[in-house]
Amino acid sequence: MREAIDPWIFVYAAYAIGVGGTALMIGWSWLAMRRAEARRDKVRQGGVRQGGARGK
Amino acid sequence: MHGFANPARFLRLARWLTPLLLLGGTVITAVALGWGLFFAPAESLQGETVRILYIHVPAAWLGMAGWMAIAAASLAELVWRHPLAAIAARAAAAPGAFYTAACLVTGSLWGRPAWGTWWVWDGRLTSMLVLLFLYFGYIALAQASENDDVGGWRVTAIFGLVGAVNIPIIHYSVLWWNSLHQPPSITMGKSAMAPDFLVPLLVATLGFSLILGGVVLARMRAILADMQAEARLRRKAMAASDVEAEA
Numbered sequence: 001m002r003e004a005i006d007p008w009i010f011v012y013a014a015y016a017i018g019v020g021g022t023a024l025m026i027g028w029s030w031l032a033m034r035r036a037e038a039r040r041d042k043v044r045q046g047g048v049r050q051g052g053a054r055g056k
Numbered sequence: 057m058h059g060f061a062n063p064a065r066f067l068r069l070a071r072w073l074t075p076l077l078l079l080g081g082t083v084i085t086a087v088a089l090g091w092g093l094f095f096a097p098a099e100s101l102q103g104e105t106v107r108i109l110y111i112h113v114p115a116a117w118l119g120m121a122g123w124m125a126i127a128a129a130s131l132a133e134l135v136w137r138h139p140l141a142a143i144a145a146r147a148a149a150a151p152g153a154f155y156t157a158a159c160l161v162t163g164s165l166w167g168r169p170a171w172g173t174w175w176v177w178d179g180r181l182t183s184m185l186v187l188l189f190l191y192f193g194y195i196a197l198a199q200a201s202e203n204d205d206v207g208g209w210r211v212t213a214i215f216g217l218v219g220a221v222n223i224p225i226i227h228y229s230v231l232w233w234n235s236l237h238q239p240p241s242i243t244m245g246k247s248a249m250a251p252d253f254l255v256p257l258l259v260a261t262l263g264f265s266l267i268l269g270g271v272v273l274a275r276m277r278a279i280l281a282d283m284q285a286e287a288r289l290r291r292k293a294m295a296a297s298d299v300e301a302e303a
Contacts, residue, residue, distance in 0.1 A: 005169045007104040014162040018111035021158055022267060025151060026078055029274040036281035043285045
C-alpha cells in the first residue's frame, strides 16, 4: 500500500529553506559590509592623527 | 571592464548598486514566489509539489553561476592581475555554496514525494554534490591563503579555474547517464514548459540572480574595506617602528 504524503509539508519546507536562507545571507552580508566599512573609516580617522604626528 | 578594476571607481559604483540590487531582487523574488505558491497551477502528475520548482531551479542556476563567476574572476586574476578579481571570486564563494546546498536540499524534498526517495547516486545529484565540496575546498583554500603572498592567492585562482570542469558535467549529466532527474526543460531559445510555470520561474530566477549580485557586491565591499584597514594599520605600525628606531 502506498503511503499518503501531504505535498504541502515538502513545499513549505523548501520555501522556508530558500527564503529563510536568502534572508539570512542578505542580512549577514549587509551587516558584515557595514561593520568592515565602519572599521576602515575609524582606522582612517586614526591614521590622519598619526600621520599628522609623524609629519611634525 | 578594466576600468572597474580600480577599487575607487568600483566603490563609487557599488555604493548605489548594492542596495538597488538587494532591494530590487527582494521585491521581484517575493512577487515570483507568491505567484508560484498561491497563483500558479498545480501540475497534472506531480500535483502541488511542482511549486518547489520556483526555489529549486533558481538555486541550481545560482549554484552553477556562482562557480562560473569564480572561474571568470580567477581567469582575470591570473591573466590581467586585476586587483578586484581575486576579491570578486572570494565574495562569490559563500553565496554560491549556499545556493548549491539549497538546490540539493530542496531537490531532496522534491524527490521524496515525486520519486519516492530522498536521494539517488546518479550523475546529476552526485555532480551537484561534488560542486558543493568544491565550494568548501575553495573557501578553505581562500581562508588559508588570506594572509599569504601572491603565490597562495594564485593557487586559489587555479583551483577556481580547474573546478569549472564540473559545470558542463552537471549540465550534461542527465543526457550522458541514466537518471531519475528529468532532462533540461529550458534550452537555448525554446522551452518544454507551459507558460503558466515558465513565467513565474523566470521571474524568480531573475529576482534571486539580482539578490546574488547584491550579496556579492556587499561581500566585495566588506573584503575590500578589511584589506584597506589592515594595510593602513600595517603602515601605521611600520611608521611607529621607524620613529622608535630614529629615537
